[in-house]
Amino acid sequence: MNKDLARLVELDRGRCLVAHIGALLGWDQETCLPSAGIEERSEQLALVQTLEHEKATSPEIGDLLTRLGSTTENPLGAAALGTTERAYLRVARREYDKATKLPGELVAELARATSLSQSAWAEARRRSDFAAFAPHLSKMVELSRRVASCLGPERRPYDVLLDLYEPGSTEDSVAAVFSSLRADLGILLDKIRGRPQVDDAALHRSCPAVRQAELSSWLMDVLGYDRSRGRLDTTAHPFTTTLGRDDVRITTRYIENYFPSSLFSTIHETGHALYELGIDPDPAFARTRLSEAASMAVHESQSRLWENLVGRSLGFWKLKYERLVSLTGGCLEGVRLDDFFRGVNKVEPSLIRTEADEVTYALHVILRFELEGRLIAGTLAVKDLPEAWNAKMKELLGLAPPDDARGCLQDIHWSMGSFGYFPSYALGNLYASQFWAAMKASIPSIEQEIEAGNHAAVLAWLREQVHTPGAAYLPGELVERATGSALDARHFVAYLNGKYAAVYGF
Amino acid sequence: MNKDLARLVELDRGRCLVAHIGALLGWDQETCLPSAGIEERSEQLALVQTLEHEKATSPEIGDLLTRLGSTTENPLGAAALGTTERAYLRVARREYDKATKLPGELVAELARATSLSQSAWAEARRRSDFAAFAPHLSKMVELSRRVASCLGPERRPYDVLLDLYEPGSTEDSVAAVFSSLRADLGILLDKIRGRPQVDDAALHRSCPAVRQAELSSWLMDVLGYDRSRGRLDTTAHPFTTTLGRDDVRITTRYIENYFPSSLFSTIHETGHALYELGIDPDPAFARTRLSEAASMAVHESQSRLWENLVGRSLGFWKLKYERLVSLTGGCLEGVRLDDFFRGVNKVEPSLIRTEADEVTYALHVILRFELEGRLIAGTLAVKDLPEAWNAKMKELLGLAPPDDARGCLQDIHWSMGSFGYFPSYALGNLYASQFWAAMKASIPSIEQEIEAGNHAAVLAWLREQVHTPGAAYLPGELVERATGSALDARHFVAYLNGKYAAVYGF
Structure with a gap:
């Protein structure tokens, strides 16, 4: 390897090591930290984050990138370098620019404003008092516009923000995908509404945590989660984190x-973990920016694929159902597999995004995507947000939030200035279905393999097509490469139609 | 506070923060780390240790200490400063000297040699092959002498090493305490040997881990361990660690x-934790060197006091025994409290230090103290160690090790160059008994208080006399202050005689 490149990798590894130490501090805070330890833990985290920022913004990185021919305009660097090397330079340049292009005073103002905004949001949500949160939201919108103008002064601000989470995407590209999706989901939802509702009362029988823990452990093994490289703990909100x-x-x-909650959340997080553990574009770039996920949405595609396309399918449970019944210790007494399958796939429009089913979930995201785009563009005033939210909710889901706590105050994201993040959630579902379709085309027997318990076949395909390359491809390139075509919502719609025809019998 | 002093405290807090992050990395490695994560964890630890060393050796600290009048010869600093401030300067100077007086090449050579020596020791112990370890031990002795000559060129090398673990102690001061102790323990051991042995077979009944865990949790609460400031986990070897x-x-x-193992180890570690949590010499010096333990031996005195003087007493269990019988779920069926008391206090000379009872434990330590002193002085050649060990073992405990694995190869300490550490273990027992005697003199009803479950009275006395000052006093000063006299082994001997007369009926 070229000497400059080797030095760049070395610096990147040093940064990565610090980031992983920070991840341990965060993990421990959620899983183990005694309550009184939180004050000093914040200081420990701040120290590590400062150190990581120093390492990420070292001027030596900038010099090396320039010497290797990587600029903001042409991040891939000198043409004489290899493909992987150029892919690495692209990611390294992007992250270096992100870390260095914001002026220190903006970073500091953001930190201060975010902290105030988050606590104001929590209080406003508790009291369902949008007016109390509005000034903070205005501030976050303004600061986000300034961030966008520092990072990409010549581009549309919302495009710059989207790019932070889903590199290569734009408001137009996302809108194109969402517009057909929105229409198709409306049609599907109408069909479901025309059928008798599923009865899932049996799934609400009491199941002790210790049994659910055994269930989780069993599923992790079943899906091929290497326990010598990971572990399961309990927290208020489930998550996956990389500590090494x-x-x-x-x-x-x-x-x-409601034991299905832990059951499917464990499958979901296992999907995230399998992705992280499978990234390996090139040993020479291990523990660098290249060995990170391609994007938030690609990450979400992996968790959703395992959770929904595999875990909520009838075939997955056929040979495992007896074991499931036994592990849950009587909860599923008298519940047939078919009832279980329909129960865990119940569709019901609801007010809260995080509790939504597979069909309505994307509608919640589309609502946020449309509104945040207008907030950043300045075509929707903050004070008019509740009214716009409620109108969209009526239009998309046919529901009227009784208050703003269950309306536009429900998510934390905007209070943190994370505009552009929401689309990832829905894009993840779309990627998942498109990967799934390509996998089925490549391995026609894949559903029988899953039924027979051979999930390794699924994992092997994902490893090769999605996991291994890490951040070597932009998400759009990755999808093209794995599936032969650009992102297309029709795979998701076809999957949903097939599944819900079985669940609701239409 | 004086500006220079305030800056010194600030730098010290920065170092402390890094040290606590390192402690989390270490704790996680023992309790949670997936096995494959160990390789990167070593790198994470190395990075944090390097950072901590940088912070501990910052030349600014040296300048500040000098400006404050603290030198190696007169560490207390300017006479105009307050008592606490001068105590702080003494500790800060000591630690700064320790961290800076060793030349870089010696530190590096020590690290390399220690790593080789430890793995050679593990292998040699496995094969009971002293000859294979001897060259490494010679190297560690030589390097330890060089360390001593850097840190205190004008003093006896072993005194310098002892001072690292027990500040203020010397070979002569320790030898004086140990010599009377050795004679008295011999007499007591003979008395015990003349009595029928205790039968503790019932304590070896099977008790599931989950019951033992409940037992541990109960005892932590009983002893006043604030669970909002700590937690219990399981590891191969029990320990206490401060992460904040x-x-x-x-x-x-x-x-x-053998459930008494976890029972007493939990009480022991709770004793260590209560000490750490009780240190609070002055809020202005929170999270500095002043808010650390006075010494290894003082630390050990706190764990042993709770484990042995409180936990292995008859009175402690009187009102709790019924609960203990119930929590162990049938293990103690038919076992009277008196049998339990005698069973957990069984005395039997044995080959292995870590398995020794309260009476013979100090003899194991005295053996090591005498031999390591001679190794460092050069009056015992490494090649003659096995013979000297076996002769001492015969003399002190009447036993002949069948091999070196159960003889001079049993401990890891010397392979790490930790000469001067062993005495702390025995001194801890002596401090504990002397504190106990002083506490009884000050609160004559203390045994009735314990019997009634009022352990807070014990903790309150320890807090005031031992915990609060942290490192403000040297261990010798602390003992004088708390008990009115210098360390005296007779308190320990009197305690043992009283207890074992009850256990063995003489």
Whole structure:
């Protein structure tokens, strides 16, 4: 390897090491930290984040990138370099620019404003008082516009923000995908509304946490989660975190009277973990920016694929159902597999995004995408947000939020200035279905393999097509390469129609 | 506070913060880390240790100490400063000297040699092959002498090493305490040998880990361990570690057919944790060197006091025994409290230090103290160690090790160059008994208080006399202050005689 490149990798590894230490501090805070330890933990985290920022913004990185021919305009660097090397330079340049292009005073103002905004949001949501939050939201919109103008002064601000989460995407490209999706989901939802509702009362029988933990452990093994490289713990909100190349941990939570919650959250997080553990574009770039996920949405595609396309399918459970019934210890007494399948796939428009089913979920996201785009463009005033939200909710889901707490105050994202993040959630579902279709085309027997318990076949395909390259491709390139075509919502719609025809019998 | 002093405290806090992050990395490695994560974890630890060393050796600290009048010869600094401030300067100077007086090449050579020596020792112990370890031990002795000559060129090398673990002590001061102790323990051991042995077979009944865990949890609460500032986990070897001023964690292990192991190890580690959590010499010096333990031996005195003087007393269990019988779920069926008391206080000379009872334990330590002193002085050649060990073992405990694995190869300490560490273990027992005697003199009803479950009275006395001052006093000063006299082994001997007269009936 070229000497400059080798030095760049070395610096990147040093940064990565610090980032992983920060991840441990964060993981421990959620899983183990005694309550009184939180004050000093914040200081520990701040120290590590400062150190990571120093390492990410070292001027030596900028010099090396320039010497290797990588600029903001032509991030791939000198043409004489290899493909992987150029892919690495692209990611390294992007992250270096992101870390260095914001002036220090803007970073500091953002940190201060975000902290105030988040606590104002929490209080406003508690009291369902949008007016109290509005000034903070205005501030976050303004600061986000300034961020966008620093990072990409010549581009549309919302495009710059979207690019932070889904590199290569734009408001227009996302809108194109969402517009057909929105229409198709409306049609599907009408069909479902025309059928008798599924009865899932049996799934709400009491199941002790210790049994649910056994269930989670069993599923992690079944899906091929290498326990020498990860572990499961419990937290208030489930998550996956990478503490080392060989240390990717997940968490879940146990709701006593709804065991499917931990069951599917464990499958979901296992999907995230399998992705992180499978990234390996080139040993020479291990533990660098190249060995990170391609994007938020690609990450979400992996969790959703395992959770929904595999985990909520009838075939997956056929040979496992007896074991499931036994592990849940009587909860599923008298519940046929078919009832279980329909129960865990119940569709019902609801007010809260995080509780939404597979069909209505994307509608929640489309609502946010449309509104945040207008907030950033300045065509929707902050004060008019509740009215716009409620109108969209009526239009898309036929529901009227009784208050703003269950309306435009429900998500934390905007209070943190994370505009452009929401689309990832829905794009993840779309990627998942498109990957799934390509996998089925390449391995026609894949559903029988899953039924027979051979999930390794699924994992092997994902490893090769999605996991291994890490950040070597932009998400759009990755999808093209794995599926032969650009992102297309029709795969998702076809999948949903097939599944819900079975669930609701139409 | 003086501006220079305030800056010194600030730098020290920065170092402390890094040290606590390192402690989390270490704690996680023992409790949670997936096995494959160990390789990167070593790198994470190395990075944090390097950072901590940088912070501990910053030349600015040296300048500030000098400006404040603290030198190696007169560490207390300018006479005009307050008592606490001067105590702080003494500790800060000591630690700064320790961290800076060793030349870089010696530090590097030590690290390399220690790594080789430790793995050679592990292998030699496995094969009971002293000859294979001897060259490494010679190297560690030589390097330790060089360390001593850097840190205190004008003093006896072993005194310098002892001072690292027990500030203020010397070979002569320790030898004086140990010599009377050795004679008295011999007499006591003979008395015990003349009595029928205790039968503790019932304590070896099977007790599931989950029950032992409940037992541990109960005892932590009983002893006043604030669970909002700590937690219990399981590891191969129990320990206590400080991850923050308000985050002190302990671990234990569960041996199914000997529940007293986890029971007493939890009390022992709780004793360590109560000490760490109780240090608070002055809020202005929170999270500095002043808010650390006075010494290894003082630390050990706190764990041993709770484990042995409180936990292995008859009175402690009187009102709790019924609960203990119930929590162990049948293990103690038919076992009277008196049998339990005698069973957990069984005395039997044995080959292995870590398995020794209260009476013979100090003899194991005296053996090591005498031999390591001679190794460092050069009056015992490494090649003659096995013979000298076996002769001492015969003399002190009447036993002949069948091999070196169960003889001079049993401990890891010398392979790490930790000469001068062993005495702390025995001194801890002596401090504990002397504190105990002083506490009884000051609160004559203390045994009735314990019997009634009022352990807060014990903790309150320890807090005031031992915990609060942290490192403000040298261990010798602390003992004088708390008990009115210098360390005297007779308190320990009197305590043992009283207890074992009851256990063995003489």
